[in-house]
Every structure is written in structure tokens, then in C-alpha cells.
């Protein structure tokens with residue numbers, strides 16, 4: 001025993017396996033391990049090239065916006081843990097390339113998604129016209145019980161608007177269970193709402209008091225994590 005310790009410190013040190021006891025201030029400074037997340041949920045963002053999928057994801061996870069983003073090649077992902085209805089949910093967000101030539105890669109990511117965010121650009125007619133094509137991808141590759149959310153992005157460009165809010169609403173109303181929302185990644189308008197609304201809808205379908213093994217997570221992080229889920233091919237390549 002260390003002769004410099006008083007009796008009480010020695011007893012505590014022995015109980016703690018030999019280390020001297022911490023003072024009150026020291027123990028307050030010591031960080032507790034984070035509480036594990038209650039659920040792990042995957043969502044995927046799809047839509048035509050340049051509609052702002054990456055921008056929406058990065059605004060939500062990092063609160064950043066890139067004016068001249070590079071186009072996504074294949075897939076990319078970020079993680080953010082959110083707290084909703086007293087539960088910690090570790091959200092894994094998959095951002096997919098809008099270019100058709102990557103469909104064979106991106107389609108592999110639909111199956112595990114509990115939520116799908118389908119994005120178009122309110123200033124670009126062709127991105128709205130492409131929506132039926134994306135719906136075909138959802139029908140073919142996604143799980144039937146995935147929550148669907150249609151997002152008209154770039155709401156800050158109101159003066160350049162081509163697709164009215166009613167057109168977006170009408171499209172969503174024709175698809176069973178699909179929600180609709182307009183947003184701006186640039187102005188950070190409705191971005192948190194998009195993700196939280198989707199997670200809320202996903203939670204509504206889960207048995208909240210007994211998380212299933214598939215959804216139960218042992219890792220909690222409030223920061224994006226540099227992690228690649230082992231079951232999926234490595235993502236993240238960006239080109240000009």
C-alpha cells in the first residue's frame with residue numbers, strides 16, 4: 001500500500017483494484033460512458049442528380065452547406081444520434097448518387113432502409129418528371145414497410161420555382177403512406193423536420209419497449225462516425 005495515502009484513500013484504492021481514490025472534483029470530471037442507443041435505423045436519400053441529397057444530409061448531420069458540391073459517386077453515409085420520445089436513435093443516413101449509371105450500386109442499399117427520402121428540385125422540371133422512375137426503384141428494391149417522404153428541395157429559390165407545392169402534394173398523395181415536405185438545405189429550412197418526422201414515423205411501427213435485435217444498437221455517438229458497416233460494399237467516392 002502507498003504510505004502517502006490515508007486510511008480512507010487506502011480502503012478506496014483497494015476496492016478499486018489498487019488505484020488511489022479520486023477526489024470529488026476528479027470524479028466529477030471523469031466522463032461516464034455514453035448510454036447506448038436504443039435503436040439503430042437506416043434511411044436512404046434518393047433522387048435525381050443535383051437535387052440536393054448530399055446537401056440535406058450534411059446540413060442535418062454537420063450543419064454545413066457546400067455551394068459547389070461534387071457529385072456523389074455510388075453511395076456515401078453519415079451517422080447521427082437523435083433523441084425522440086425518450087429514446088436514443090442512431091440514424092445511419094445513406095446518400096446515393098443521382099446518376100443512373102450508379103443504380104446497380106445504389107439499389108443494394110434500399111433493402112435495409114426503414115425510411116426513404118425521395119428528393120426533387122422545385123426549380124427543375126426534369127427532377128420532378130423523374131419521380132415515377134424513382135418510385136419504380138423503390139417498388140423493386142425497397143422493403144414494403146419502409147416509410148416514404150417526398151421532399152421538394154431548394155425552397156430558397158422561390159423566384160425560380162417551376163414545381164408548385166400543390167404538384168408535390170398531389171404526387172405524394174397518390175402513393176400510399178407517402179408524406180410530403182418542402183425544404184432548403186441552403187437556408188436550413190425544414191431539414192431537421194424531414195429527418196425527425198421520418199424517424200418518428202419509423203418509431204411508430206416499432207415495439208418501443210422491447211427493441212428487436214435487428215434494431216438494437218450498442219454504440220452511441222453524437223458525432224458523425226468514420227465507420228463502414230461490414231455487410232455493405234465500401235462507399236464514398238466523389239468526382240468532379
Ligand SMILES: Nc1nc2c(ncn2[C@@H]2O[C@H](COP(=O)(O)OP(=O)(O)OP(=O)(O)O)[C@@H](O)[C@H]2O)c(=O)[nH]1
Nearest residue numbers: 050051052053054055067069071072098154185186
Ligand atoms: N439554392 C440551393 N442550392 C442547393 C440546395 N441544396 C443543394 N444545393 C446546390 O445544388 C447543387 C447539388 O447539390 P448536391 O447536394 O450535391 O446534390 P445531390 O442530389 O447530392 O447530387 P448528386 O450527388 O449528383 O446526385 C450544389 O451546388 C448545392 O450547393 C438548396 O437548398 N438551395
